[in-house]
Amino acid sequence: MEERDELEIETRLRAALQARSELVTHSTLRPGIPPNEHTAGVRAKRDAWWSWRRMWVPVTVAAALAGGVFAGAQLPSGSGKGTVSAGSSGGESSVQGAVTGTPTGSAPTPGLSAASGTASSVGTLDFTLADGWQLTKISGTAGCVTPATSPAPNPAAAGTDTLPCGVDGLYLKSDATATSWPLSTATKDTGWWxxxxxxxxxITCPAVKPGGSGMVKASMVLRSSAKYALAGQATAEYHEWAVTCDNGPGVQPMLWKLNAAPGAAAPAASGVAAVVSSDPQYDSALLGMVGSLHQSS
Structure with a gap:
């Protein structure tokens, strides 16, 4: 091929490339540069550089997103307490109400903790009565703690085959003996009854509503502990049962017998607390009140 022909082909190629480059705007690709022996290496390097920049953007975005995920995962569980996200309608008080279990602007309800309450006693047993709960004295040494929204227990109606404080109530007795309930049968599968x-x-299922029917299907000792931690240095012997009923979910009976103070002789009578809980919304308050138990000094 003659030199003139080569020059003509090159001229036509340059014109075609120039016409195409004029169609490219700044919002799309940069204008092309006709390849030749002087610009081929420069263009290769530039293309590689732009490819790297195009990769950098998605990589940076992905890293930012990943960083946000990890930062959120490492936030402490209490970091959101007392804060409200943008666009929410509640303030700090509504968040605190959700945390403590007490609806804002309403009377206290049986809630999540016995930390806030009033000092109370049954015989020689002292404890903190949680807000939203009531104490009914059965005798000078025994009493029932029940939700304030429930009818107060009637001591005269408590027989030998019924729970003295009903379901979801706390039974307290400061002078329980080993020969009487609940200590006399504490290690039996039906010792909570x-x-x-x-x-x-x-046994009639404790979760059955008045006038309903249903019996206990099975009952067994589930857990025991010799030193259940209470207020201060006080400990208690603890028993827990697993109970299922034939017509609904089971209940959770629990029993605590206060241990003697470290180094002291075992007394002839002991302070006890017994609970038969069927509604989990009361468990934290009941356990909080039991945890505050201690003998009068």
Missing amino acids: PGEAASASA
């Missing part, structure tokens, strides 16, 4: 029963199936 105040009456003698030949088998668990002979």
Whole structure:
């Protein structure tokens, strides 16, 4: 091929490339540069540089997103307390109400903790009565703690085969003996029930509503502990049962017997606390009040 032909082909290629480059705007690709022996290496380097920049943007975005995920995962569990996200309608008081279990602007309800309450006693047992709960004295040494929204227990109606404080109530007695309920049967599978029963199936399910029907299907000792921590240095012997009923969910009976002070002789009578809980919304308040138990000094 003659030199003139080569020059003509090159001229036509340059014209075509120039015409195409004029169609490219600044919002799209940069104008192309006709390749030749002087610019081929420069263009290769520039293309590689732009490819790297195009990769840098998504990589940077991905890293930022990943950083946000990890930062959120490492936030302490209490970091959101007392704060409200943008666009929410509640203030700090509404958040605090959600945290403490007490609706804002309403009377206290049986809630999550016995930390706020009033000092109370049953015989020689001292404890903190949680807000939203009531104490009913059965005798000088026994009493029931129940939700303030529930009818107060009637001591005269408590027989030998019924729970003296009902379900979701705390039974307290400061002078319980080893020969009487609840200590006399504490290690039996039906020891949480105040009456003698030949088998668990002979006990009416405590979760049954008045006028309903249903019996206990099974009952067994689930857990025990010799030193359940209470207020200060006080400890208690603890028993817990697993109970299921034939017509609904089971209940959770629990029993605490206060231990003697370290180094002191075991007393003839002990302080006890018994709970048969069927509604989990009361568990924290009940456990908080039991945790505050201690003998009068």
